[in-house]
Amino acid sequence: MKLTETHQTALQDILTWRRDMRHFRPDPLPEAELDHLRAAMDCTPSVGNARPWRVLQVRDPGLRARVRADFERCNGAAAKTYDDRDRAEYLRLKLAGLDQAPEHLAIFTETAPDEGRGLGRRTMPQTLEHSTAMAIHALWLMARARNIGVGMLSIIDPEAMCRLFGVPDTWRFTAYLCVGYPEFDDDTPLLHRKGWQRNKSTRWVIR
Amino acid sequence: MKLTETHQTALQDILTWRRDMRHFRPDPLPEAELDHLRAAMDCTPSVGNARPWRVLQVRDPGLRARVRADFERCNGAAAKTYDDRDRAEYLRLKLAGLDQAPEHLAIFTETAPDEGRGLGRRTMPQTLEHSTAMAIHALWLMARARNIGVGMLSIIDPEAMCRLFGVPDTWRFTAYLCVGYPEFDDDTPLLHRKGWQRNKSTRWVIR
Numbered sequence: 001m002k003l004t005e006t007h008q009t010a011l012q013d014i015l016t017w018r019r020d021m022r023h024f025r026p027d028p029l030p031e032a033e034l035d036h037l038r039a040a041m042d043c044t045p046s047v048g049n050a051r052p053w054r055v056l057q058v059r060d061p062g063l064r065a066r067v068r069a070d071f072e073r074c075n076g077a078a079a080k081t082y083d084d085r086d087r088a089e090y091l092r093l094k095l096a097g098l099d100q101a102p103e104h105l106a107i108f109t110e111t112a113p114d115e116g117r118g119l120g121r122r123t124m125p126q127t128l129e130h131s132t133a134m135a136i137h138a139l140w141l142m143a144r145a146r147n148i149g150v151g152m153l154s155i156i157d158p159e160a161m162c163r164l165f166g167v168p169d170t171w172r173f174t175a176y177l178c179v180g181y182p183e184f185d186d187d188t189p190l191l192h193r194k195g196w197q198r199n200k201s202t203r204w205v206i207r
Numbered sequence: 208m209k210l211t212e213t214h215q216t217a218l219q220d221i222l223t224w225r226r227d228m229r230h231f232r233p234d235p236l237p238e239a240e241l242d243h244l245r246a247a248m249d250c251t252p253s254v255g256n257a258r259p260w261r262v263l264q265v266r267d268p269g270l271r272a273r274v275r276a277d278f279e280r281c282n283g284a285a286a287k288t289y290d291d292r293d294r295a296e297y298l299r300l301k302l303a304g305l306d307q308a309p310e311h312l313a314i315f316t317e318t319a320p321d322e323g324r325g326l327g328r329r330t331m332p333q334t335l336e337h338s339t340a341m342a343i344h345a346l347w348l349m350a351r352a353r354n355i356g357v358g359m360l361s362i363i364d365p366e367a368m369c370r371l372f373g374v375p376d377t378w379r380f381t382a383y384l385c386v387g388y389p390e391f392d393d394d395t396p397l398l399h400r401k402g403w404q405r406n407k408s409t410r411w412v413i414r
Contacts, residue, residue, distance in 0.1 A: 001224045001392055007352045008243075010217035015250035015345060017208045036215075041409045043222035045347065047361050049398040055411040063414060078329045086324070095327070106414075115404055117293070120302070120361045122285045127361040129333065130340035130381070135409070137341040138222060140252065141348075145214045154254050154327045154334040165414065174337070185208055191256040197322055202248045202342070204262040207270060207313075207372065 014145050016187050021149030024100040024180035033146060034103070037179070040142035046131035047124075048116030053132040053174075056165055058104040066164055067106075067156070067176060068098050074155045093194060097151045101178035106161060107136060112170040132174045139177075149182030221352050223394050228356030231307040231387035240353060241310070244386070247349035253338035254331075255323030260342040260381075263372055265311040273371055274313075274363070274383060275305050281362045300401060304358045308385030313368060314343060319377040339381045346384075356389030 034057070046052060058064055075095060079087050098104070109132040111125070121127050140150045158173035167173075192199045241264070248260060265271055282302060286294050305311070316339040318332070328334050347357045365380035374380075399406045 001220065001394070003220065003224070003352050003354055006213065007217045007221055008349075010214045011221060011349060011352045012247070012250075013208065013210065014214055014218060015247055015349075017210070018250070018252070020252055038409050038411055040219070040222055043219075043225070045225070045227055045344070045359065049396050049404055049406065051407055051409070053409060055409060057411065057413045059413055074330045078326075081325065081329065090326070093326075115407060116398070117404055118288065119285075119297070119300075119398070119403065122288065122362070123281050123364055124361045126333075126336065127382075129337065130343075133337035133340035134344040136337075137252070137344045142215075142218060142222075145210050145218045147210055152252065154331045155329070157330055175334075187208070189256050191323070191326070196326065197256055197324055199256065200258055200322060202245050202258070202260060202262060204245055204264065206264045206266055 014141050017185060018141060018144040019149070019186050019189065021151045021182045022094045022097040022190065023183035024097045024149060024178065025183055026100050026102060027181050028102045029148065029180060033148060036146060037139045037142055040138040041135045044131065044135040044138045047121045047127035048119030050113045050116030050121065050128060050131065052110040052113045052128045053135040054108040054110055054171060056106040058106055063164065064104060070160050071096055071098060071153060071156050074157055078155055089196065093196065095155060096153050097178040101151065101180040103179040105177040105179060106165055107132060107175045107177060108167055108171040109174050110170060111172050129172065129174055136175055136177065143179065147181070149180060151178040153178065221348050224392060225348060225351040226356070226393050226396065228358045228389045229301045229304040229397065230390035231304045231356060231385065232390055233307050233309060234388050235309045236355065236387060240355060243353060244346045244349055247345040248342045251338065251342040251345045254328045254334035255326030257320045257323030257328065257335060257338065259317040259320045259335045260339040261315040261317055261378060263313040265313055270371065271311060277367050278303055278305060278360060278363050281364055285362055296403065300403060302362060303360050304385040308358065308387040310386040312384040312386060313372055314339060314382045314384060315374055315378040316381050317377060318379050336379065336381055343382055343384065350386065356387060358385040360385065
C-alpha cells in the first residue's frame with residue numbers, strides 16, 4: 001500500500017497534539033472507543049512478534065482507591081527528594097488524572113510469553129517491555145486521533161501493583177493509564193508550559 | 208485541535224501497514240526524509256519530559272562491519288538454543304537487513320538526563336527506556352507514512368554496542384535500526400507469514 005501526503009500530515013498532527021493528559025472530563029467513554037484503542041495495540045511491533053502486553057481495565061472502585069493511595073505515597077516520597085523551592089514547585093504540578101478519568105488501564109508485560117518462541121529476545125530480554133511501551137504509544141496515538149486523552153502514570157510502586165492485581169509471577173508492571181475526554185487541547189507539554197523544564201530537540205549525530 | 212475521521216483512518220492505515228522490514232532496496236534516503244523521522248521523535252512522550260533517546264546515525268563502514276559481526280555471533284548463539292527442527296526453521300528466517308539498508312541508526316537511552324529534573328522516574332527508572340522505545344515507534348510510524356521501511360534489531364549484545372560506539376557510561380543501548388525503502392509492502396508480520404508463530408489479539412480483561 002502506497003501511503004500519501006494525507007497520511008503524513010495526519011500522523012504529524014496526531015503526534016503534535018498528543019499530550020500526557022491529567023485533566024479529564026468525567027463523561028464515560030463508549031465501548032466502541034475502547035475497541036478502537038485495543039485494535040491499535042493489536043498492530044504494535046513486538047520482539048519476535050511475542051505481543052507481551054497485558055491489559056487490565058480497572059473498574060473496581062476498591063482497586064482504584066488502592067492505586068490512588070499508592071500514587072499518593074510514591075508522590076510524597078518523590079517530593080521529599082527535592083529541595084524546598086523545587087518541592088513547592090513540584091507539589092503544584094498536577095501529575096495524575098486518577099480522580100476524573102472514566103477509564104483506568106493497568107498495563108503489564110508477560111516476560112515469558114509463548115508467542116514468538118523466544119525469538120529476538122535472548123540478548124535483550126528488556127525488548128519485551130519495550131514492545132509493551134510501543135503498544136501503549138499506539139493506543140495513545142489512536143486515542144488522540146479520536147479526541148480522547150491518555151495520561152501515563154509512573155509514580156507508582158511496580159511491585160505493589162503486581163501484588164494488588166494478583167498477576168502471575170512472570171508479569172511485570174509497565175504503566176497505569178488514565179483515559180477519558182480531555183478538558184483542553186495543547187500542542188505543548190504541560191511540564192514545559194509550567195516552567196518545570198524546557199523541551200529540547202532529539203540529540204542525533206553522525207558516526 | 209479537533210481531529211477528524213481523516214486522522215483516524217490515516218493512523219489505522221499506517222499502523223496496519225507498518226512492518227518490521229528486513230528486505231531493503233539500496234537506494235539512498237534523501238536527507239529531508241531523515242529530518243521528518245527526527246521530527247517525529249521530537250514529539251514522543253517521555254517520563255518527566257526527560258527525552259532520553261540518543262541517536263547515532265552510523266555511516267562508518269568499519270563500525271557497520273563490527274555491528275554485523277556481533278549480530279552474526281548473537282544470532283548463531285540464539286540458533287543453538289532451539290532443537291534441530293526448530294533451528295533449521297530459525298535459520299531460514301531473514302532477521303536483519305543490515306547489508307542492504309542505506310541508513311543504520313544506533314539508539315541509546317541516557318539513564319541520567321538533566322531534562323525532566325528526575326520527575327516521574329524515581330519508582331520506575333525503566334520508564335526512561337520505555338520513552339526511547341516510544342520514540343523509536345514514532346520514527347517507525349512516520350517512516351511508514353513516508354513509504355520508508357524500518358527494521359529493529361535486538362539480536363545483538365547491548366554491552367558490546369556501548370563499547371563499540373564508546374558512549375558515556377550512563378547510556379544504555381536500546382536498539383539498532385535499519386532504515387531504507389522496502390522491497391515490498393505487507394500488512395501481515397513476516398514471522399506469522401512464514402509460519403514461525405500466529406498473531407494473537409491483545410489480551411484485555413475487566414477487573
